[in-house]
Amino acid sequence: MNLRMDYNNVLSSRIGKEGITQADFDALKPAAEKASQTMADNRPAMKWRELPYNQAEIVAGIKAYAAEMKDGIDAFVVLGIGGSALGPMAVQQALNHPFYNELPREKRTANGAADSFPKLYVVDNVDPERLVYLFQTIDPTRCLFNVISKSGSTSETMSQFMIIKALLEERLGKEAARKRIVCTTDKEKGNLIKIAKEEDYKYFIVPDGVGGRFSQLCPVGLLPAAFCGIDIGGLLEGAAQMDERCKSPCIHENPAYMFAALHVMALNKGKNVTVVMPYADSLKFISDWFAQLWGESLGKHFDLDGNVVNVGQTPVKALGVTDQHSQVQLYAEGPYDKMIVLLGVDEYRETITIPKLYEDMPSLGFLGGVTHNDLIKNEQLATEYALTKSGRMNMTLTLPRVTPQTLGQLLYFFEVATAYAGYLLNIDPFDQPGVEEGKNATYALFGRPGYEAKKAEMDAAPPKDDKYVM
C-alpha cells in the first residue's frame, strides 16, 4: 500500500495561465540538480533520515517500558510544545479512536489488541487554565508525565515539569513521584538530562541531528504512541518504504522532491500560501504538524549565501468536506495565491449508509442508499473539479488506508519534501533563528540575569500612542 501523488492539476495544460509549464520545469533544473546534490552530501548529517533503520533497540526499549508502566496509570501526559506536541497529536488522531479519551479503559484497545491503554493528553501551552482544568479532569497522581525538551530549557515545558514535580512529590513522596516522570531529551547537553540523571528519572534520547519538527519518528513521538497501543514499528517500516521511493536525485522519479519542486515553482508564481486539506477526520492534525514543518523550515530571512531573502510559504490548515462550507469560496474565487493539497483516503475504516427517505424531495432523495464513503469521496472529486475549472493550482495525495505504515510514509514524505524545498530555495531548512528574538525578549521581561541589554533595548523602544488604542 503506497501513498500516491497526483499533480495533473498544477499544470498549465489543465488549469491555464496560472499553471506550471515546461518552461518552469526547465528553469528550475539547475537549482533542482544542485539541491539533489546537497541532499546527497548532507544525508549523513540529517540523522532523522536514518531513524527508520537504526532504532531496533530503542523501539524494543520503548515497548518494554510501555508494557511495564501502562497498566499502572490512567493517563500518559506529554509536556511538550512545537514538534514535541504536534507529532504525537497527529499520530494519535490518525490511528486511534477519535473519542479515545472518552472511552472506558476496556475500549481503549488500539488495533484490536487484547491490551488496554491509558488516555493521552498533550499539554502544549502555558495558558494558566490548562493544567488547573486538566487536574480537575484527571488525577495527576495516576498519570505518567513525559517531559520532552531536547535543550532542557524550553520555558513552557520546563515550567510545567516544575509544577508537576512539586505536586507529585507533595502528594506521593519523592520516590513514588520519581516513577511518574519520564524525560525525552538530549543525551548529554542541557538541564533536562542533568536533572534526569541526578533525580533518577527514566529517560529516552533525542538523537543528535534530529530537530524538533523532524522528531516524530524518534522517541519524541514513538514513546507516546507506544503508550496508546500504536504499532510504532509499522510507522518506521512505512518511513523506510518512503525513503526507498525517494532515492532518486531526479524530481521526476522522486515524489517528495517533486512535491517540493511543484511548491517552489508555485511560490515563484506568487502562490505564497499552501493549503493542506485532508478529506478524513483522522488526518486533520497532519495539517497542524505539516504547518510547523513547512512554515518553520522554509520561512527564512537569509539564504545560504547570506543574502536577505525573506522567503517562505504560509501553510494553511483545512479539513474536507467541512471547510468547503468555510474556506472553499475563498479558494475558488479569491486571489490566485494558493497551492491546494487535497489529502484523500481510498478506504475508510467504517461504512455508513444513508437510508432511503424523502424520495420526493430532489435535494434529499438522491442521498438515499448512498454511503457517507461515497459522499465524502464525491465531494472531494467535486471540489477538485471546481478548483481546477476555476484555474486554481491543486494536487491530491492519497493514502490507500490510514495505517501505521501509510502514515509513516506520509510523515517521511513531508520531511524529505521540506528539506529538499529548503535547498531549492537555497536556505537552511533546519534552523529557526527567528524565534530567538522573542525568547530573549521574554527573558528580559522577567529580568533574567544576562538579558539586561535586551531589557534596556526594549525600554528604549518608543512608547505606544494611546491615540491608536480604541
Place this chain on the structure above:
Amino acid sequence: MNLRMDYNNVLSSRIGKEGITQADFDALKPAAEKASQTMADNRPAMKWRELPYNQAEIVAGIKAYAAEMKDGIDAFVVLGIGGSALGPMAVQQALNHPFYNELPREKRTANGAADSFPKLYVVDNVDPERLVYLFQTIDPTRCLFNVISKSGSTSETMSQFMIIKALLEERLGKEAARKRIVCTTDKEKGNLIKIAKEEDYKYFIVPDGVGGRFSQLCPVGLLPAAFCGIDIGGLLEGAAQMDERCKSPCIHENPAYMFAALHVMALNKGKNVTVVMPYADSLKFISDWFAQLWGESLGKHFDLDGNVVNVGQTPVKALGVTDQHSQVQLYAEGPYDKMIVLLGVDEYRETITIPKLYEDMPSLGFLGGVTHNDLIKNEQLATEYALTKSGRMNMTLTLPRVTPQTLGQLLYFFEVATAYAGYLLNIDPFDQPGVEEGKNATYALFGRPGYEAKKAEMDAAPPKDDKYVM
C-alpha cells in the same frame, strides 16, 4: 468591561516601510466614506445586526426548551456544517470547561449554576468514521439531535439527519424518536421546515437576512449554548454593547471599521494573509469561526460593479504561545505578506504558580515563583516586540476577561468589521457563489436528476495523464 484594540504596530511610524502611513489613510478615505454610507443604507437588510435587540421572546423560548429537555439527555448533538458548527464550537470552547465532555455530569455546571448540563458534540463532517465512532462513545437514544440547515438541502447535515432519524425510530419508535430531534431552519422555505412541521419536530427559526456565517447570535448558536448552561442573554448584551461602539461612520471612532480599514490597507500593501493568534486556549476556536467569516465573505471573483477582481485575504489560525514554536519563525523572517492579530486576555480564570526549583540553572531559575499568567502574558508581549522589531504588521485585541458579554462583543465586532471590509473592497460580503460549482459537481457525480448537463461537462473534461501520478 470592553474589548480593546491597539493598532500602534501597524503604523509605519513603528514598523517602518511595510507599515501604514497617513497617505494610506488619505487614499482610503473616499472608499471608507462610501462604505460607511453603504453600511448605513443596508442596515435594515442586515438582520443579523438586530439580533441583540429583537430576540427576547426567542431567548425565553430557547431557555424554556433547554430547561425542559436537558435533564432527560446525556448529550446535545449538533448536526451542522460551516457557520452552524463553527459558532457553537467557538462559544463552547470559550465559556465552558475545556474538558467539558470528559467531566462527570455533576461537574458540568457552567458558570457555577446549580444545574448540570448534557455533553455537546458537533458533527460537522461526513467522514464515514465520524458517526460510527460517535455512537461507540455515546448512546444515540440518550441524545437530542439539533439539525441545523437554513436551506434544508445541505447534503452533509441532511444525510446525517436521515441516518439518525432512521436509527432513532428503529430503536425508540416513531413517537419517542420525534422528541429526540430539534430543527433550526428557515421559517418557510426548504425541506427542513416542511419535514419539521409534517413530522412534528420542535423547531427554531433562522431569521431572514441572517446568513450562515453571521448566525451565531440567532438560534443557530444560542440553542446549543443554552443546553450547555451558557448565559445567552449575556452574549447578546455584549453584542449590543459593541453595536453601540460601532455607531459612528468614521473609522477613527468605530473600532470595527478601523479593524477592517487596517486590513484592507494591509491587503493593498501585499498582505494577503491575516493571522488570528489568541493567547488563550479558550479563544482557540474563535480563529476557526473568524476564518470562515473573513475568508468566505471577502474572497470574491466579481466586485459589485461586475468587474473581475479575485480579491480576498486568507485567514490563518494560530494559538499563542503554542505556535511560537511552530509558526512565528515564518511570521518573523518570511515574506512581508501578513497582518498578525494577537488576541489577548487581561485576566485568566485561574492562576498557577511555578515553584522555586533549580535556582542554580539560569534557564530554569528565573521561572521560580512566576505564574503561568505572567509567562503567557510576557511571551505575548515578547512576540509583539519581536514582530514589531522585524517590521511585521501586528495588532492586539484584548478581552479584559472571557465572559459571555466580552465574547458577544468580540463576535459582533468581527461581524461588523467583515461587512465593512466587504464594502471597502466593493464586493458583496454576504454571498458565496463560488461554492455552487462544487455542489453541482457533487450532484452530477451522484446522477441527481437535473444535473445531466453538468455531468456531461465533467465527462468531457480532458482525462488525467498517468505520467503525473507518482
